[in-house]
Amino acid sequence: MGKEMVVYVLSDSIGETGEQVARAAVSQFNSGKYNIKRFPYITEEEQIIEIFNEARNENCIIIFTIVIEKLRNFILENAKKYNIQAIDLMTPVIDAVKNVVGHEPKREPGLIRKLxxxxxxxxxxxxxxxxxxxxxxxxxxxxxxxxxxxxxxxxxxxxxxxxxxxxxxxxxxxxxxxxxxxxxxxxxxxxxxxxxxxxxxxxxxxxxxxxxxxxxxxxxxxxxxxxxxxxxxxxxxxxxxxxxxxxxxxxxxxxxxxxxxxxxxxxxxxxxx
Structure with a gap:
């Protein structure tokens, strides 16, 4: 049996969406154990650095729902640096909606919770x-x-x-x-x-x-x-x-x-x- 997989869920809100997607994906596999670690309210690059310092020693993937572009890019840079798979759940959907409605997103964290x-x-x-x-x-x-x-x-x-x-x-x-x-x-x-x-x-x-x-x-x-x-x-x-x-x-x-x-x-x- 291989090393336990860890799924890191990062969010600039509560991270519930990312965790649900992670559980849904992992449920499709029967092999090995897994652990989900959720990190809500990511607002600073320092928080991301701390997470990657831990994640680089794990058998892991990173799933994130970050709408602040600077933080999103910082995660992707670090994922490439440490050769960790990082999945951006929000950007493809936001880009698709932007193409249909014809204007830029607010990029404000936690809007769905406020609604x-x-x-x-x-x-x-x-x-x-x-x-x-x-x-x-x-x-x-x-x-x-x-x-x-x-x-x-x-x-x-x-x-x-x-x-x-x-x-x-x-x-x-x-x-x-x-x-x-x-x-x-x-x-x-x-x-x-x-x-x-x-x-x-x-x-x-x-x-x-x-x-x-x-x-x-x-x-x-x-x-x-x-x-x-x-x-x-x-x-x-x-x-x-x-x-x-x-x-x-x-x-x-x-x-x-x-x-x-x-x-x-x-x-x-x-x-x-």
Whole structure:
């Protein structure tokens, strides 16, 4: 039996891709033992020199996923110097993509990890918006990046979901005259609360359409002007008491209202990430 083969995996990120490729390749052979040594976050030539000082005495190959050109060339130079096979996994693929898209790559390490993290933050924010929608669980008030409050049909849920797709955790709370607002609203910073209001005539139209969609009579008190005015008066009183920003969503698309909210978030530095 020959000397154990060592596969050195070098990466300017975590090195997971290189290791998976190495294991997939080695699995095609039944002869002898092998050992995989992963070296993540390679950013300096000194690190590469240390690895080659060890590798030159081993029965080995080097697999690397390095996008920084200077380091890639340094690895290839040392591989030639010590007569070690070095496989560059990234360059052939990057060159092929470059030929198709017609512009140069960023050559920035760890981009795929950053994209994955962004995706999972978005999923988490969407799940949060669903869980803490319409005051279902008031514990979300203290966990949220922002809290939307307003009477029925002021776009609380659509705004929550739109903002969730921007990685913002949103809880929304309906304001109803017969129900006291949750105490948690008064225990967070007013800058985290956004009040939503709308023109009563517009609300009257929206609520009538809502009742029609549900197969109910549009004469129900929910859509009556008296009821809407009572709710708006109540919500205005609560918003003043809280001292929060108020946005009139009457003639605004969800995207427009969301952009205003995102500016408020940015100005007040409300995001935790």
């Amino acid at each position: 994955d993290e962004k995706y999972f933050r978005k999923v988490e924010a969407i799940e949060f918006a669903v869980k803490y929608d319409d005051g279902k669980d008031t514990r979300g008030i203290k966990l949220a990046d922002i809290v939307l409050i307003g009477i029925s049909r002021t776009s609380k849920t659509p705004l929550s979901m739109y903002l969730a797709h921007k990685n913002i955790k949103v809880a929304n709370i309906p304001l109803v005259p017969e129900v006291s607002p949750p105490k948690e609203l008064f225990e967070i910073a007013p800058k985290k609360i956004i009040g939503l209001t709308a023109n009563p005539i517009k609300l009257n139209e929206i609520r009538k359409e809502r009742l029609k969609a549900l197969g109910l009579s549009n004469t129900a008190s929910y859509a009556s002007m008296d009821r809407i005015l009572k709710e708006l008066e109540y919500s205005e009183k609560i918003m003043k008491k809280l001292g929060c920003v108020v946005i009139d969503v009457s003639n605004k698309a969800v995207e427009e209202s969301a952009n205003i909210i995102m500016e408020i978030i940015k100005e007040n530095n409300l995001l935790k990430v």
